[in-house]
Amino acid sequence: MSDVQFSRRNFLKLTAFGAAAVAGTRLVKEAQASSSSPTGEHRWAMVVDQSKCTGCNYCTLACKAHNDVAPENNWNVVTQTGEVGGHQVFIARPCMQCEHAPCVEVCMVGASYYRDDGIVMMDYDKCIGCRYCEAACPYQARVFNWEKFEGKNPTVPEWGSPEVERRPRGVPEKCSFCYHRIDRGLALGLTPGVDRDATPACVNACPTKARLFGDLNDEESEISKLLANHVSYRLRDDLATGPRVYYLPADPKEMNVEEES
Amino acid sequence: MFARFERLLIALIFALLAAGGTLMVANAQDGTPPVSGAQGSDQPCAVCHTEYQTTWQAGLHGQAGNDPAFVKSWEEQGKPGACLVCHVTGYDPATATWTADGVTCESCHTTPDEHPKEPATVDRSPDLCGRCHSDTRFGWQDWQGSTHYQRGMDCAVCHDPHSASLKQIPVAAGTPEMKDASQLCINCHKEVSMEFPYSQHHEKGVSCVQCHVEHLEDQAREPHSMPDHSFQASLKTCNTCHADQMHGATGEASVPAAEGTTPAEGTETAPVEEAAESSPVTTEPSPVSPIGYAGLAGLVGLAAGMVLAPWLERFYHRVSKHQHEEEHHE
Numbered sequence: 001m002s003d004v005q006f007s008r009r010n011f012l013k014l015t016a017f018g019a020a021a022v023a024g025t026r027l028v029k030e031a032q033a034s035s036s037s038p039t040g041e042h043r044w045a046m047v048v049d050q051s052k053c054t055g056c057n058y059c060t061l062a063c064k065a066h067n068d069v070a071p072e073n074n075w076n077v078v079t080q081t082g083e084v085g086g087h088q089v090f091i092a093r094p095c096m097q098c099e100h101a102p103c104v105e106v107c108m109v110g111a112s113y114y115r116d117d118g119i120v121m122m123d124y125d126k127c128i129g130c131r132y133c134e135a136a137c138p139y140q141a142r143v144f145n146w147e148k149f150e151g152k153n154p155t156v157p158e159w160g161s162p163e164v165e166r167r168p169r170g171v172p173e174k175c176s177f178c179y180h181r182i183d184r185g186l187a188l189g190l191t192p193g194v195d196r197d198a199t200p201a202c203v204n205a206c207p208t209k210a211r212l213f214g215d216l217n218d219e220e221s222e223i224s225k226l227l228a229n230h231v232s233y234r235l236r237d238d239l240a241t242g243p244r245v246y247y248l249p250a251d252p253k254e255m256n257v258e259e260e261s
Numbered sequence: 262m263f264a265r266f267e268r269l270l271i272a273l274i275f276a277l278l279a280a281g282g283t284l285m286v287a288n289a290q291d292g293t294p295p296v297s298g299a300q301g302s303d304q305p306c307a308v309c310h311t312e313y314q315t316t317w318q319a320g321l322h323g324q325a326g327n328d329p330a331f332v333k334s335w336e337e338q339g340k341p342g343a344c345l346v347c348h349v350t351g352y353d354p355a356t357a358t359w360t361a362d363g364v365t366c367e368s369c370h371t372t373p374d375e376h377p378k379e380p381a382t383v384d385r386s387p388d389l390c391g392r393c394h395s396d397t398r399f400g401w402q403d404w405q406g407s408t409h410y411q412r413g414m415d416c417a418v419c420h421d422p423h424s425a426s427l428k429q430i431p432v433a434a435g436t437p438e439m440k441d442a443s444q445l446c447i448n449c450h451k452e453v454s455m456e457f458p459y460s461q462h463h464e465k466g467v468s469c470v471q472c473h474v475e476h477l478e479d480q481a482r483e484p485h486s487m488p489d490h491s492f493q494a495s496l497k498t499c500n501t502c503h504a505d506q507m508h509g510a511t512g513e514a515s516v517p518a519a520e521g522t523t524p525a526e527g528t529e530t531a532p533v534e535e536a537a538e539s540s541p542v543t544t545e546p547s548p549v550s551p552i553g554y555a556g557l558a559g560l561v562g563l564a565a566g567m568v569l570a571p572w573l574e575r576f577y578h579r580v581s582k583h584q585h586e587e588e589h590h591e
Contacts, residue, residue: 087452088452
């Protein structure tokens with residue numbers, strides 16, 4: 001009898017320990033998830049100069065080809081936002097790669113996560129397709145694969161050739177700052193933002209060089225210098241998401257100069 | 262009987278062997294250029310990059326070495342080596358040999374030994390294109406003077422080097438669509454594209470490239486010649502349709518455009534300001550229409566009238582007074 005009582009106590013102890021351990025790990029995990037992205041060696045960021053953007057959409061086309069995105073989906077969107085000094089102004093919107101990304105915070109299976117360099121990544125194998133991330137994103141940067149993308153990509157080969165695998169049906173996808181190009185470039189000793197082979201496809205494709213890419217941790221990078229010397233803004237800064245895409249507002253003076261030259 | 266059949270069989274085998282051998286030798290001596298391959302790896306580019314192979318082969322770069330028109334002209338001229346510098350790849354003037362017909366991958370790409378782990382590099386500079394496309398007939402100077410070139414745009418912004426044709430812009434629903442290469446122009450020059458559809462030029466079917474690139478007056482082009490890459494509209498182009506509205510009867514201006522001979526068919530008064538505005542190349546003054554002259558004369562008349570009005574009034578008064586006095590005397 002005492003044996004049975006002993007084991008029951010043991011059992012209760014074990015259960016209590018087990019519950020505490022599960023709760024503990026869960027709490028730690030949640031704390032990790034809600035914290036901002038880790039600060040690694042690099043902090044990649046993009047700068048879009050609205051004075052230079054003509055709204056030609058080459059960035060979107062290059063993105064679709066290099067990332068093999070289905071025709072109905074867009075990782076990058078260019079929209080006209082208004083007029084400044086009689087000139088049309090456009091805004092190009094990739095994924096903002098937020099420092100406190102709502103999409104990562106809401107993901108319950110850990111399919112959305114931060115890389116050390118701040119890029120918000122997707123693990124398509126973990127994703128269960130709940131689309132919480134899509135709803136949470138204030139920039140509508142995520143698109144859902146309602147159908148499996150089969151057949152020819154109409155943007156290939158004119159705008160580039162696919163460099164990543166096609167995503168399965170039933171998962172949301174988004175711009176990844178062309179992490180595969182960055183990683184390959186770094187492995188070869190190239191500098192992302194300077195060498196084309198290490199730079200996102202949209203930045204390479206821009207005919208007016210309105211898009212720039214670089215490392216915020218590197219004070220000598222072009223974007224660091226540009227952001228230090230120019231007025232810039234970020235989309236929905238009020239939400240404290242900490243976007244890593246900076247915009248240089250359209251300056252009518254600069255736009256007129258370009259026209260005269 | 263059987264022995265004869267056996268003999269026949271052996272003869273047949275020998276014949277086949279001989280034929281096969283001859284074919285092999287013949288093929289080896291054929292001088293067919295080796296398939297263009299990656300420098301670092303043994304595999305030709307097309308094994309992996311099939312998507313580029315098809316468009317390249319059908320395009321002018323792929324056809325450059327074996328285009329029938331080129332081959333015919335080249336043979337007629339006595340097969341000069343100078344042509345091959347651009348029409349084949351890897352031409353060596355010392356030995357008069359080359360690695361491949363046409364403009365192949367290696368013309369622009371360099372494949373490292375570690376490819377595909379290491380990406381193949383590509384030279385995108387307009388100067389590389391200019392090595393072949395810089396003959397005076399190609400208007401290289403015009404291109405260098407263009408704003409496109411000066412603002413750092415390369416040839417591949419508008420041209421697809423693989424298919425060696427213009428890029429195709431997918432047109433989104435609800436946006437203006439142009440029938441020809443002008444689609445590329447309005448893709449970036451969006452402000453113009455919003456105004457142009459309301460102009461008489463557009464109504465008459467004139468597009469951007471007809472005045473700015475492929476000038477109306479030189480539609481039939483010589484081989485090797487290229488449309489104007491300064492992207493400036495020329496006064497000559499205006500004259501193709503507006504000759505009868507031009508003053509100062511110079512040679513080409515005095516020839517009135519015959520109805521139906523030009524794609525524009527615009528012989529009536531279309532506004533010339535638009536073309537004149539965007540043609541700073543012209544050395545001649547911009548033309549003034551008869552309405553302009555009439556307006557000027559009207560202005561001069563108005564000013565003269567205003568100056569002379571008090572005098573005339575006084576004169577009238579004096580005359581009428583005089584008459585009145587005369588009547589009074591009678």
